[in-house]
Every structure is written in C-alpha cells, then in structure tokens.
Amino acid sequence: MLNAQDRDIHQCDGGWVPVFVDQDKGIALMSIGFLLEKPDVWRGPKKNALIKQFVSDVAWGELDFLIVDTLPGTSDEHISTIESLRPYKPLGAVLVTTTQAVSMGDVRWELTFCKKTGLRVLGIIENMSGFVCPHCSECTNLFSKGGGQELAKHARVPFLGCVPLDPQLSRSLEEGSDFLQEFPKSSAFPALANIAQQILAGASSHSS
Ligand SMILES: Nc1ncnc2c1ncn2[C@@H]1O[C@H](COP(=O)(O)OP(=O)(O)OP(=O)(O)O)[C@@H](O)[C@H]1O
Ligand SMILES: [Mg+2]
Ligand SMILES: [Zn+2]
16 A cells, blocks of 8 residues: 555664655554565464564654554454553544444444553544445445444444545555545545544644
C-alpha cells in the first residue's frame, strides 16, 4: 500500500532506523516484513518480544502519531501491544468493521478487550459500506447497512462514519499510489477525510 516492500532496515545508535516512504520523511514505517527474508512461523513469546522492540528499539524520533495496524483479535499479541504502549499513554483504538456478521462479531470482541484493558475507543468505522457505481453514482449496499453505527450506539462509543467500497481506493492500495493526490473526486475520499478530521479533533482534545 505504501510501496515500501523489499526495503532494508539498518541500525543506528538509537536502534533500528525505520523505513521512510516519502522524500520529506513524513511517514516512517516498521514491519516484520522488513526483517524476514521469507515467510516464517513464530511462536507467541518471540512475537511478543518483537512487538516490544518495535516500540522501544526503533529510532522513531519525534512523532505526531504512531499508528499500529493489528489483525482482528484479542490475542497475546494485542495484549503485548497495549502493554508496550501504555507508558506512552496511547490515545485509543479505532475499530473497523464491515456489516457482515463475522466482522461485527470480531469488533464486539475488540470492544470488550478495550474495556478490560482500559484502552479508550476513539470510534468505530463501517468499511465497504455500499458501492457507488462509477457510471451512474447510484449506491448499492452489498451487506446490510448501519451495523457499524448500531454497534457504536450499543457500546456508547463514537461512530466515525462509513467508507464505501471504492474501486479507485483499492486500485491505489494495490499499486501503492497516493490516493489523496490521484482520486480527490472518488466516493471514499470525503468519507476518509471526515474520519481523519474527527480523529485529529479527538486527539487535540485529549492532549489539552
Ligand atoms: N473501502 C474500500 N474500497 C475498496 N477496497 C477496499 C476498501 N477497504 C479495503 N479494501 C481492499 O480490501 C482488501 C482488504 O482490506 P484491508 O487490508 O484494509 O482489510 P483488513 O481487515 O485490514 O484485513 P486483515 O485482517 O488481513 O488485516 C485490501 O485489498 C484493500 O485494498
Ligand atoms: Mg489489516
Ligand atoms: Zn450504474
């Protein structure tokens, strides 16, 4: 998605140097994908140790935000992630669901997990929420609509919005091109921009 595959990680005095994806060094990345030559099978303890290292042994420098993308679940790795971040007072979790039952079931588990571990939920996003036809702009709902909002209401957490299924978005994700630059008129653009703004607003109210 960020066109950073096959990049190497180097060491400096401050630890691992993250991979920078743009000229201005605006986005720094760290991933297990940079460290392994080929896919491997790891047991829990090794994974948990690496998660801690990704927080403490990477020369992140001054960051505005650290975004941790996790798989769905409430496993040991999620607990390690929260424990490693706790000293830095994490802002909270953004939970993404589709309205399919399996995905909403996962998010219900995540909600309980966040509650038990004391992690604030910044909000829920409903992704793949309808498909806007590129020819006639009519919106078709692939799955039932409104499940994300319903979940949020039930859990009393903010609902951040719906992101439609957007062929232009999946194309830029596949090609690693800059969606914001290339497709400002696409259907997902205003949805994503609005969600980002809400998260930023929540972040500034958190720090003040
Ligand atoms: N709104 C969208 N419009 C078009 N394509 C999308 C949209 N959201 C996600 N996709 C595509 O669907 C695929 C899965 O999306 P994504 O990786 O975000 O899911 P995920 O839930 O994080 O999956 P995983 O559990 O494997 O991490 C990707 O190929 C992505 O490009
Ligand atoms: Mg994912
Ligand atoms: Zn159409």
